[in-house]
Amino acid sequence: MDNDTLQHKMRELKTQFPALNQTVYGRPLVYLDNAATTQKPQRVIDSISEYYSKWNANIHRGAHYLANASTEKFEATRSALAEMLHANFREEIIFTQGSTDSVNMLSTILENEVEEGDEIWVTEMEHHANFVPWQMLALKKKAHFRYIPMLPSGEWDLAYAKNEITDRAKIVAFNWVSNALGTVNPVDELISLAKTAGAYVVIDGAQAVAHFDINVQALNCDFFLFSAHKMYGPTGLGVLWGRKELLEKLPPYRFGGEMIRKVSVTGTTFNDLPFKYEAGTPNIEAVIAFNESISFCKEVGRADMHKHELHLLKLATEELRKIEGSTIYADLENKVGVLSFNVEGIHSADIGTLLDQQGVAVRTGHHCTQPLWEKLGTTGSVRASFACYNTVEDVELFIAALNKSVNMLR
């Protein structure tokens, strides 16, 4: 598909997202905070509304029409996810509250796998949510908490990883795509290193699922997690994929309703996968509506989305370079549509405030990756992140607003 055809296809998408069709402070909204959360297409919104209008019932247990209907719809999303991730078994798909929840669950159920003196690895680039739970686990088990350094270019120091990751490594957890910089990491190489060392491999795919097709079998990881809301889906829903034999072996996380098989005063037995890890009434509306996001991504095609977002990134990067004193972090080829930058002598929060006044939504600050910014010698950045529905006009409005902001602040 040539660029014009692609632009045309993507332009049509914007009309499917009602939240994008509004003004803020009397100006058209330019939403460039997609790495924080994406907007939702009408079909997702409709699905949530339809669920409460027609299907609301607690799932898996009711003996009536609505309960059966909602259970079927709920489980249909699990099947769709198994297909999306190329999982071998649909029961490998566990619904959680989000990526943070998934990592916390993993760091808890893997507790008994870690012994004193073992190593737990992350990278210097991680979101705090894939950093702190492992740091706490290491502390609790008297294990060594280690990290792969980030180079000033915004890439992993893989040479360090090659030298240092040995069979002492028990868990290696890392992001596929950096939320703060947009770097697409060489996950295959790190997975191979970690697997050779015999470690459990945990991939935080939160920033990858809206841009890349995922194949957990081909990746050869042990756990893969992400949030629905960064993939045009509802908030409060996360997905954790884990290898069946591991999830069967590992202990339950939370106790309660759905995850129980039999309870008596002398003991309790637990349900099979996936219910073993889904205690209590789940976020049914979100799970059902998420199926629409899965279809949306499949129909549009992630390859086209990614290509389009990179086109916008390229345009924005070229314009940003023209601004005197601008620094672009991770100005790399292999990225998603994330532009993380600062302008010399100006605080990122000030730029964010003035962009906001002009209708441009970006994120400013440390983006929950403080170790990363410490390495880059600053405390944070302005982050503009593009999604499939953003347009060339969005980039133009953003750059114009940015120039105006910089002029006001200088």
Place this chain on the structure above:
Amino acid sequence: MIEQKQQEIIEEFAFFEEWMHKYEHIIELGKEMKGLTDDEKKEELLVAGCQSKVWLKASLQENGTVNFEADSDAIITRGLVALVVSVFDNETPQDILNANIHFMNDIGLVSNLSQTRSNGLAAMVKQILLYATVFQAQQKSN
């Protein structure tokens, strides 16, 4: 009078019809404020804030009023900090504690101060009230 100072700020901002002029004024206030020296910007004077930092220094003066000095690493926050300081500076602890602070809302810069955690202003006002409480207790015990 704290209320009078607030009214003056509200009147001042009523002149600005464009958001740009309002912010240009805030930025100007930020640039003009004396602020703190780098040595004074100590960890213990930091009043939090997720994105921009705010430092606040307070001392009880001989005439029984409180002197506030503050700073921020972001210029817009610095301008807002200058406004907050101008309202509370040289007032007695009692007057500070009795004050109803509404000007931020009225000038349309911070719609809900108590929820604006990111720039540290809410934490700053809270800290001002804390200082006032401590100074008032000191005055009573003297």
